[in-house]
Amino acid sequence: MFTIGDFANLGRVSVRMLRHYDSIGLLPPAAVDPRSGYRYYTAAQLGRLNRVIALKDLGLTLEQVRVILDDAVALPELRGMLRLRRAQLEAQLAADTARLSSVEARLHMIETEGRMTSQDVVLKEIPPVRVAELSAVARSYDGADIGPVLTPLYPELFRRLDAAGVRPVGPALAWYDPADDGEAVVVHAGIGVEVGPTAAHDFSVVDLPAMTAATTIHHGSMDSADLSLQILARWIEENDWRTDGYAREMYLEYWPEEADKGVTELQLPVRRA
Known part of the structure; x- marks a missing residue:
């Protein structure tokens, strides 16, 4: 048998914790x-300790x-409970990581206020384009909500195009529409194609209309795209235009x-005031 100190080391817990578990009848010593009141434990009790901690x-x-x-x-039931909790923690970690990136991007925007320039904004007539696309709904237009929804759509879209024998043309695009549910947005992932819509495909083929857009080139992660959108906003205000929807993203x-x-390239549709 093992002393309480040795057992604590083997189980990677504190002696204080083992004493508490003993006092509430959760893990009494063997x-x-x-005479001394010393507690002794067996190796077999490590299994129960592991379950307690888990x-x-x-x-x-x-x-x-x-x-x-x-x-x-039963062990299979316990294993299932732990796997479920692991999945929940992984999802929470991913969400927290995305939120942290969003906070860092906002902080960067605040730090660069007053140093932004609208000189690199170009007013363009964007021609119509036919694209294959998949869509999903994000909780909001916030980057932390958009990224986890948008990113997986592209590999799935390319997989379906390849299975259908359809060759993509041009860069990938993303665009957004308001959803019916409050702040939610419909997220579209697309890429140019030269085929028409057909029920035989497990993706949509749509024609994006021509538009007048204020455009700028954004370098880096889309987590920091809000800074480039602020540059567009300043240019639009300075030149007496009005925005007309969400920005379209062309991934060069x-x-x-x-x-x-x-x-x-961020393409923000505009109209005259």
Whole structure:
């Protein structure tokens, strides 16, 4: 058997924690010296300790953990609970990472206020273009909500195009429409094609109309695109135009694993005031 200190080291917990588990009947020692009061544990008890820690990490109270373990939850069921919690934590981590990127982008915008220039904005007549596209709904137009929805659409679209024997032409595009549900937006991922719409395809083929747009070239990750949109906003205001919808994004250079190398033309539709 092991002393409480040795058992704590083996289980990677504190002695204080083991004493607390003993006091509430969650993990009593295998033996207690009647003269010294020293607690002793067996190697077999590490299994119960591992379950205690795992269930506690699921967010259960220690009383709930005790009830579950005393009811002898089966190993497959416990494994399923842990996998579910792992998936929840991974999703939360991804969301928090996206939010952090958004906060950093906003901070960068604040730090560069007063140094932005609208000299690189170009007014263009964007011709109509036929594209194959897939769409989904994002909770809002915030970059942290757009990215996780938009990014997976492109590999899936390319897979479907390849299966259909359709060759893409030109750079990839993204555009947005308001959804019916509050702040939500419909996210469209597309790329130019030279085929017409048909029910035989598992993707849509649409014709994007011509538009007058204020455009600028954005360098780097789309997490920082708000800065370029502010430059467009300043130019539009200075030249007495009005915006007419969300900006269209044309990905001139796209690096899935190195977003900072990206080059994107932002095309914001405008009309005369």
